[in-house]
Amino acid sequence: MSKNNFILQAKGITKNFESHTSKGTTANDRIKTLLSALAGNYSKSDRDFTALQDISLSIKQGDCVGIIGLNGAGKSTLLQIIAGTLLPTSGTVQVDGKVAALLELGSGFNPEFTGKENIYLNASVLGLEQIEIDQRYESITRFADIGNFIDSPVRTYSTGMIVRLGFSIVAHVDADLLIVDEALAVGDANFQSKCFRFLESLKDKGKTLLFVSHDLNSV
Numbered sequence: 690m691s692k693n694n695f696i697l698q699a700k701g702i703t704k705n706f707e708s709h710t711s712k713g714t715t716a717n718d719r720i721k722t723l724l725s726a727l728a729g730n731y732s733k734s735d736r737d738f739t740a741l742q743d744i745s746l747s748i749k750q751g752d753c754v755g756i757i758g759l760n761g762a763g764k765s766t767l768l769q770i771i772a773g774t775l776l777p778t779s780g781t782v783q784v785d786g787k788v789a790a791l792l793e794l795g796s797g798f799n800p801e802f803t804g805k806e807n808i809y810l811n812a813s814v815l816g817l818e819q820i821e822i823d824q825r826y827e828s829i830t831r832f833a834d835i836g837n838f839i840d841s842p843v844r845t846y847s848t849g850m851i852v853r854l855g856f857s858i859v860a861h862v863d864a865d866l867l868i869v870d871e872a873l874a875v876g877d878a879n880f881q882s883k884c885f886r887f888l889e890s891l892k893d894k895g896k897t898l899l900f901v902s903h904d905l906n907s908v
Contacts, residue, residue: 695785696866696897697748697771702780704741704766740766744780750865753888753898755908764901768792768870771899786865786897789815791855793870800844804835804854807843811855815862825861832883833857853880860887866897 740763748754758764769775771782772790797814798807808829812822830839833853838846846854859867869888885907888898902908 694749695747696750696752697746697785697899698783699747699767699771700745700781702741702744702767702770702777702782703739704763704770704775705778706738706740741770741777748866748897748899750786750897751892751895753892754900756899756901757903757905757908759903765792765870768868768899768901772868784866787816787862788866788868789859789862789864790868791859791870792868798843798851798855801842803842804833804839804846805830807854808858811858812862815859815864817862829857829861832860832887834880849877849880856884860884864896866899867891868899870901871903 744763744767756764756767766775768790769792770777771784772788772792773782773784774790774792797811799810802810805826808826809819809822812825812829813819817825833839833850833856835846835850835853838850843851843854856869859869867888888900892898900908
């Protein structure tokens with residue numbers, strides 16, 4: 690951990706999403722537009738969108754931070770940049786420690802893999818060795834509480850089951866910074882309560898939480 694005790698420092702984060710116009714409607718026109726784009730001779734659309742502009746924040750180890758806002762406010766974009774799954778147009782992000790993120794529903798899951806196979810796939814991507822996954826597998830499945838579906842392809846899961854499994858995996862990575870982006874909103878009340886109790890236990894252990902929601906009460 691850095692001497693200033695900041696686990697996260699983001700400075701001047703800006704993210705632009707670009708789109709390009711195509712003036713033609715025929716096949717030939719579209720081909721010409723494509724060739725022009727490949728040659729670099731395209732013009733920016735006035736619909737180009739700035740999702741984030743000059744955002745800076747610092748979070749200390751052990752902080753529990755909630756972000757709330759309307760759709761399109763840039764919350765998820767900011768979290769993806771912090772998690773490293775999206776690059777900023779400009780600005781820097783420094784994270785001092787291991788990050789685990791539950792962002793988009795089912796992100797990182799292979800729908801053709803079973804729940805068990807996705808546990809090993811996702812946990813390894815999040816930095817766990819196979820022996821560590823073996824040791825935590827029973828606890829992960831118990832927390833997810835999806836029964837025999839653990840041996841079924843994820844494509845057969847309900848949205849609630851996907852959330853249960855996704856949250857359970859990131860919860861057992863033992864990350865220094867845990868990011869949760871609104872995914873709990875689709876879980877049932879009992880599972881949400883279970884997750885919040887778990888988040889409280891992480892907070893008591895001095896872990897850092899970054900939580901996004903539309904619901905002020907949840908934050």
